[in-house]
Amino acid sequence: MFIKSIKLKNFQSYYGDKNEIEFTEGLNIIAGSIASGKSKLFDAFYWVLNDKIFVTGKDWVSTKNLGISFVNDKAKYESNDIDDLIETSVKIVVKNNNEKRSSRNIDYTIKRQFLIRRKELSDCFSTGNWNISPSTLTVEYVDPKTSNTEIAHNQEARELIETLFPSKISPYIWFQGEALDKLIDFDNKGTIRRAIDYISYVPLYKVMNNIISEVDKKISNRARKEVGKLSTDIKRYEELSREIEVKNSAISNNKKLIEEKSKTLGEREEQLEEVETALAALVEFPALNEEKREVENDIETINQNIENLDIKERKKFSSLWMLYGSKHLFQKAGDKLIEFEDYRQSLINKEYKLPEDVPGDVYLNKMLEKEICLICDRPAEENSEAWNNIKAKLNRKHKPEYLSEENEKINKEVLTFKAKLAGLSRNYGTIQKEILDHREKLDEAYEERNIYKEKLQTVNDEIDRLYTKRGIDISEGAQTHRKKHGEYKTLNEVIRNLNRKIEGMKASIKDAEMDIGKLEGELNKIQRTNEDVKVVEEEIAKYTKYLSNHISEIEKKEYDKLIDQIESEANLSFTDITSVNNTIDGFIKIDRDTFRVLNVDHDGRELENYNTGHHTLMKMCIINAIISLTNDYKDASYPFITDAPTSNLDDKATFAYLESISNTFNQSIVITKDIAEDEIDDIKNKEYVTGLFHLKIKNDTGNEIMDRKDAYTQISSIKN
Amino acid sequence: MSLVAELSDKRLRYRVAHRKNIMDRFSDVQGSQRTIDRKYFSQLWESYTWAAIIGFINNKRVPLGTGGIDNAFKFSVIYNNGGELADALILLALAESDKGYKSLIDPDEIIRVIEEYANGGFEIIQSKLREDDSYFNNPDAFIEELLEREEIEI
Numbered sequence: 001m002f003i004k005s006i007k008l009k010n011f012q013s014y015y016g017d018k019n020e021i022e023f024t025e026g027l028n029i030i031a032g033s034i035a036s037g038k039s040k041l042f043d044a045f046y047w048v049l050n051d052k053i054f055v056t057g058k059d060w061v062s063t064k065n066l067g068i069s070f071v072n073d074k075a076k077y078e079s080n081d082i083d084d085l086i087e088t089s090v091k092i093v094v095k096n097n098n099e100k101r102s103s104r105n106i107d108y109t110i111k112r113q114f115l116i117r118r119k120e121l122s123d124c125f126s127t128g129n130w131n132i133s134p135s136t137l138t139v140e141y142v143d144p145k146t147s148n149t150e151i152a153h154n155q156e157a158r159e160l161i162e163t164l165f166p167s168k169i170s171p172y173i174w175f176q177g178e179a180l181d182k183l184i185d186f187d188n189k190g191t192i193r194r195a196i197d198y199i200s201y202v203p204l205y206k207v208m209n210n211i212i213s214e215v216d217k218k219i220s221n222r223a224r225k226e227v228g229k230l231s232t233d234i235k236r237y238e239e240l241s242r243e244i245e246v247k248n249s250a251i252s253n254n255k256k257l258i259e260e261k262s263k264t265l266g267e268r269e270e271q272l273e274e275v276e277t278a279l280a281a282l283v284e285f286p287a288l289n290e291e292k293r294e295v296e297n298d299i300e301t302i303n304q305n306i307e308n309l310d311i312k313e314r315k316k317f318s319s320l321w322m323l324y325g326s327k328h329l330f331q332k333a334g335d336k337l338i339e340f341e342d343y344r345q346s347l348i349n350k351e352y353k354l355p356e357d358v359p360g361d362v363y364l365n366k367m368l369e370k371e372i373c374l375i376c377d378r379p380a381e382e383n384s385e386a387w388n389n390i391k392a393k394l395n396r397k398h399k400p401e402y403l404s405e406e407n408e409k410i411n412k413e414v415l416t417f418k419a420k421l422a423g424l425s426r427n428y429g430t431i432q433k434e435i436l437d438h439r440e441k442l443d444e445a446y447e448e449r450n451i452y453k454e455k456l457q458t459v460n461d462e463i464d465r466l467y468t469k470r471g472i473d474i475s476e477g478a479q480t481h482r483k484k485h486g487e488y489k490t491l492n493e494v495i496r497n498l499n500r501k502i503e504g505m506k507a508s509i510k511d512a513e514m515d516i517g518k519l520e521g522e523l524n525k526i527q528r529t530n531e532d533v534k535v536v537e538e539e540i541a542k543y544t545k546y547l548s549n550h551i552s553e554i555e556k557k558e559y560d561k562l563i564d565q566i567e568s569e570a571n572l573s574f575t576d577i578t579s580v581n582n583t584i585d586g587f588i589k590i591d592r593d594t595f596r597v598l599n600v601d602h603d604g605r606e607l608e609n610y611n612t613g614h615h616t617l618m619k620m621c622i623i624n625a626i627i628s629l630t631n632d633y634k635d636a637s638y639p640f641i642t643d644a645p646t647s648n649l650d651d652k653a654t655f656a657y658l659e660s661i662s663n664t665f666n667q668s669i670v671i672t673k674d675i676a677e678d679e680i681d682d683i684k685n686k687e688y689v690t691g692l693f694h695l696k697i698k699n700d701t702g703n704e705i706m707d708r709k710d711a712y713t714q715i716s717s718i719k720n
Numbered sequence: 721m722s723l724v725a726e727l728s729d730k731r732l733r734y735r736v737a738h739r740k741n742i743m744d745r746f747s748d749v750q751g752s753q754r755t756i757d758r759k760y761f762s763q764l765w766e767s768y769t770w771a772a773i774i775g776f777i778n779n780k781r782v783p784l785g786t787g788g789i790d791n792a793f794k795f796s797v798i799y800n801n802g803g804e805l806a807d808a809l810i811l812l813a814l815a816e817s818d819k820g821y822k823s824l825i826d827p828d829e830i831i832r833v834i835e836e837y838a839n840g841g842f843e844i845i846q847s848k849l850r851e852d853d854s855y856f857n858n859p860d861a862f863i864e865e866l867l868e869r870e871e872i873e874i
Contacts, residue, residue: 310859313859314760314761314762314859317760317862317863317866318761318762318766318769318770318802318805319802319803319804319805320805321863321866322769322770322773322805322866323773323805323808324866324867325777325866325869325870325871326773326776326777326808326812327871328871329776329777329811329812329815329816330808330811330812330815332815332816333811333812333814336815336820336821337814337821339820339821340821406825409824410821410822410824410825412722413722413723413824413825414821416722416723417807417811417814420804420807420811421811423804424804424807424808424811427804435863435866435867439863
């Protein structure tokens, strides 16, 4: 079986009908960065066959519960009229080459289609504004017998798909990285046993055993009847035979009931495990929630601090800080003020320098007082001519230039601004230090906030993990806890009762078998009328009994052999892959009693340093081994399709894994984000890669920021 | 009347384009509550004074010319709200005025010098925004611009 092509029309991020990939046999890689449409491509495969789409946090959801959410947004946005019709479809062409006769190896075109019609023009993204038709499924093929083209619809199509891709095997050949945990859960013994039972041939032994046991029962009864006819005490023989039949019937019924109850027991134990997991999550949640609140409060405090610092900064900026860098200009202003002072002083000095022949004021005043000229010693009586001359000399000085109105005004301003300049200069000196101190405080606050934001993200991730992994809505808190606790108690009780009943039935079977032994003993003591007559059924019964005993042993041996083969095959790819990775080592071992999967050293001791990468790798190697062995035994091959299987592995391990699956499967399709754009050339040249495709999200508007209505996935074929 | 008193009634003019592209962009209208997400300056005079100081420090003096001028606020607004900044502007104008200390009795000269250096400062800011329109979107950019200024020793 291999997938020849897939074509998508208006499905999720794939706009229009030009989205096609033609696959090759061998390893096909579809690479693309986050949100480029990779998971949507995986969804497309799944949707065609199962009418479901994976919703993160919820699991696979049926189309009828999704409204128009998976119809391409650009197509919806471009619809402008009532009655506009949008077709969403995915078509895959597969070639079935598992038939023994090559003439029956034909192509099947499987198509699922979904139609919506616009009924209201407001909000193109609202489901209520569209009429929705249920999705339809068709499988088209050319009948090899008649050469006519046949088209199977819906139910018939589903039956055809079941023969091509049996639903029991498909979870293991087509899986999404996120779903890997549920597929094989190392803590749940049921999953690995189930995986082996679903897809291997070993359960056929159980079927054979059941058939042989039935035949043996019937033959033994017939033999007993025939021998009875030959016995010397027919009545007693028949009595004993009836009792044995009754006991056998009781044993049969008990065995059937044990099988049913064991199945129920298994289901209840799984449910119990889920409830225990949920309870554990609920116990974790209050502590996480409290931590989240504390961190949020701390962030709030830091934000307040940052706001206060910001307010202070703006205030300071507008009062003094913005002057930073102008010191030289203030010095220049100071120089101008000094310039005036110097000028004024020079004027003052000039004013006080008197002509040589005029005595100073003091002398002149003395002369007036003494009424005598001290130069020529002549008397100068008050109001005499001499006296008036002296007075005139005293008064002859005019108003000094430095005292002019203009200069007085300037002087006043200079004095004022000198004082202001002094104040400014003093304050200026502190600006740089203030700014730098402020910056330091702000940077510290930002860094502290980043640390707390990271802390908050970690706590939120932990809480989300509780939700997605445990599948419970923790927000209901105490109510959910009470409910889960009630379920826990009930399930425990049910399991105890089932175990009791099963033990009781097993004991009954043992007792009945012992009774049958005694009755057969008595039966054998009854003589025959003719010892020489051979009863054919008696002879046959010996063989059926032998077969019945041995098929169980064979089943167990084959089972053990299969586990050995799975381990061995898984370890081949595990060691190949881990040889390029120094952090993972050891071997895979499946515990025969518990079916737990362990990582052990050469001596069989469990290695304990697991991380998510280890788990993922071990699971993938086991699944590969199981599929590979199934393909060999059933002489059939199925394509292996996986989305994001290697997100937990480093680059080297990723490439080693890809190479190993290229050796395991006739066709594999791996959808991965793990190949960077610059590594694409490298991978293209690898021999084991036969097909390489790249997905990129783009828009036609040229804007860097992409709106949902503009963005779409573009497929580029790099090698095929 | 003192210089300050005479200046109080005078108005500081600027180009309308600068009002639109710079002052309104970085200042709120008077008197709203301060929060972290608001514009960096709460009043127009702050962004004007900031531009003037940038003009003085970078020695870029550009006459206003005629046309496209808007009268905005009285000098007294800076004096009443900005305290030391108003005195600083006067001293900076004194430093750069061709009239030297005589400008201390010539309020029109002080106003003219401040206006022309503010105009130059606006042009410097405008050119920074032309290179990168988002330069001052982050409040840290205002402090960055301060710290990039060189202290010139005389």
